Amino acid sequence: MPDTEPRFAAEDEEKLTQEMVEPVPFSEGISAEGVDEGVPETRDVTDEEFAEFEELEMDYAEDVVQVSDPLEPFNRAMFTFNDRLYFWALKPAAQGYNTIVHEKIRRGFRNFFQNLVFPVRFVNNVLQGKFHQAGLETDRFIINSTVGLAGFADVASRHEELTLPPEDTGQTLGSYGIGTGFYIVWPVFGPSTVRDSVGMVGDFFLNPASYFPDSTSTISKSFDKFNSTSLSLGEYESLKEASLDPYSALKDAYIQNRKSLIED
Amino acid sequence: MIPHKSLFTASFLLAVVLAVPHQVRAGQPMEFMQQKVKAVLTVLAEPKTDSGGTRRIERLRSLSQEIFDFIELSRRTLGRHWNRLTKEQRKEFTFLFSRLLEKTYLDRIQEYSKERVEFNDEILFTEKRAEVKTSIVQSSKRIPISYRLLKKEKGWRVYDVQVEGVSLVKNYRTQFASILSRNAPEKLLQMMRDKVQVGIQADGE
Numbered sequence: 161m162p163d164t165e166p167r168f169a170a171e172d173e174e175k176l177t178q179e180m181v182e183p184v185p186f187s188e189g190i191s192a193e194g195v196d197e198g199v200p201e202t203r204d205v206t207d208e209e210f211a212e213f214e215e216l217e218m219d220y221a222e223d224v225v226q227v228s229d230p231l232e233p234f235n236r237a238m239f240t241f242n243d244r245l246y247f248w249a250l251k252p253a254a255q256g257y258n259t260i261v262h263e264k265i266r267r268g269f270r271n272f273f274q275n276l277v278f279p280v281r282f283v284n285n286v287l288q289g290k291f292h293q294a295g296l297e298t299d300r301f302i303i304n305s306t307v308g309l310a311g312f313a314d315v316a317s318r319h320e321e322l323t324l325p326p327e328d329t330g331q332t333l334g335s336y337g338i339g340t341g342f343y344i345v346w347p348v349f350g351p352s353t354v355r356d357s358v359g360m361v362g363d364f365f366l367n368p369a370s371y372f373p374d375s376t377s378t379i380s381k382s383f384d385k386f387n388s389t390s391l392s393l394g395e396y397e398s399l400k401e402a403s404l405d406p407y408s409a410l411k412d413a414y415i416q417n418r419k420s421l422i423e424d
Numbered sequence: 425m426i427p428h429k430s431l432f433t434a435s436f437l438l439a440v441v442l443a444v445p446h447q448v449r450a451g452q453p454m455e456f457m458q459q460k461v462k463a464v465l466t467v468l469a470e471p472k473t474d475s476g477g478t479r480r481i482e483r484l485r486s487l488s489q490e491i492f493d494f495i496e497l498s499r500r501t502l503g504r505h506w507n508r509l510t511k512e513q514r515k516e517f518t519f520l521f522s523r524l525l526e527k528t529y530l531d532r533i534q535e536y537s538k539e540r541v542e543f544n545d546e547i548l549f550t551e552k553r554a555e556v557k558t559s560i561v562q563s564s565k566r567i568p569i570s571y572r573l574l575k576k577e578k579g580w581r582v583y584d585v586q587v588e589g590v591s592l593v594k595n596y597r598t599q600f601a602s603i604l605s606r607n608a609p610e611k612l613l614q615m616m617r618d619k620v621q622v623g624i625q626a627d628g629e
Contacts, residue, residue, distance in 0.1 A: 323565070401527070401528060402524065403595075404599050404612075405602065408598055412595050416590040417588055420586075420589020420590075
C-alpha cells in the first residue's frame with residue numbers, strides 16, 4: 161500500500177537495497193561504516209559504551225541457565241527418534257487429517273481438551289498461592305463448560321483477563337525452589353528435565369482423562385496430542401530450519417520457556 | 425472460599441480497569457515499535473503477486489534494517505567470541521546472521537499476519553535501553569513477544585526478541601558458543617553459508 165512509502169527516504173531505500181539485496185560479494189554487501197560501530201578496536205570506545213556493553217554481557221551471562229546434560233548421547237538419539245516420528249508418521253497423518261477435518265472443528269477439539277485439564281491448572285495455581293488466577297481459571301471453566309458447549313468453544317478467551325498462562329506441576333515444583341535437574345528427552349513426549357518429569361506424573365493424576373475407563377484414556381490423550389499437532393504444523397520445522405544445531409536449539413528453547421513460565 | 429459469582433463480576437471490572445493504562449503508557453520505544461509493526465503488517469497485507477512478491481521481500485528487508493541493529497545482534501550473540509573474528513569475518517557473520525533470521529522470521533511472520541498485535545507494556549531500564557512487551561492474539565491463545573531496544577544515533581533499534589520467554593540472542597548464543605568452543609570461526613561461517621544457501625534455493629521455487 162502506498163502509505164508506507166513516505167517512511168523511506170529515497171537515499172535510504174537505495175542504501176538499504178545495496179546492503180541487503182546482493183548476497184555476494186560480502187564485503188560490498190554491508191557497508192564498512194556500519195560494521196565499524198560494532199568493532200571496538202577500530203576506534204576509541206567511550207567509558208559509557210563500555211559500561212553498557214558490560215552490563216548487557218552480564219545480563220546474558222547471568223541469565224543463561226546451565227542445565228546439565230549427562231545423558232546427551234541418549235537424548236540425541238531420542239531427539240532423532242522424535243524427529244523421525246514427526247516427519248515420517250505424525251506430520252503426514254496430520255496433513256491428511258487437516259484436509260478432512262476443518263480447522264474450526266480441530267480448534268474445537270483442542271479447546272475441549274484444554275477445558276478438560278482444568279484441574280491441572282486450578283490445583284497448581286492454588287499450590288503456588290495464585291488464588292486470584294485460580295478463581296479466574298474457575299470462571300473460565302464454568303463459562304466454557306456451559307456457554308462454550310462442554311468446552312468446544314473457548315468463549316471465555318474473548319475476555320483478556322481470562323486468557324491465563326498455563327500452570328502445571330513442574331512449574332509448581334520450580335516455584336518452590338526445586339532445581340531443574342538434568343535434561344531428558346523422552347520418546348514421544350519430547351524435551352523435559354528431571355523436575356518436569358516428576359511434574360508430568362503430578363499432571364497425570366490431575367488430568368481427568370487419566371481416569372477414563374480402560375483404553376479410552378490412552379486413546380483420548382493420543383488424539384488430543386495428534387489434534388494439537390495438526391494445529392501447529394510448521395512450528396517445529398521453522399525452529400529446525402533456523403538453527404545450526406537443532407538439538408541444542410530445542411533444548412535451550414525448552415529451558416528458557418520453562419524458566420519464563422515459572423517466573424510469571 | 426470466595427463465591428464464584430463475585431469473582432466473575434470482579435474479573436470483568438478488572439478488565440475495564442486494566443484496559444485503560446495499557447493505551448496510555450506509550451513512550452518513544454513503544455511508539456517506534458507500533459509504527460514499525462504496523463508498517464510490516466501493511467506490507468504483509470498486500471497481495472502476493474508474482475512481480476510484487478520480490479518487491480515485498482525487499483520492502484520487508486529494508487524494514488528489518490530499520491527495526492533491527494544487526495551488528496548489535498551479532499555482537500550480543502557471539503559475546504566474547506566476537507573478538508576472535510577478523511573484521512572481514514564479522515562483516516560476513518553479520519550478513520549471514522541477518523539472512524538466517526530473515527529467512528526464518530519472514531516465514532513465521534507471514535503466518536501471523538492475520539492475527540492481532542497488542543502492545544502491552546514498556547519498560548525503560550535506562551534512558552537508552554528499553555523493553556516493549558507485545559502479544560499476538562490468536563483465538564484462545566496469546567503469544568507474548570517482547571522486544572529489547574537500544575537507543576542509537578539513528579534512533580531506537582531492536583537487539584533482541586523474546587518469543588514465549590525464549591530469547592533469540594540467548595538461543596543462538598548457546599549454539600554458536602558450542603560450535604566456537606570446538607572449532608575455528610571459519611567453520612561456523614561455513615555452516616551458516618550452507619544454511620543460508622539452502623534457504624535461498626528453497627525460496628526460489
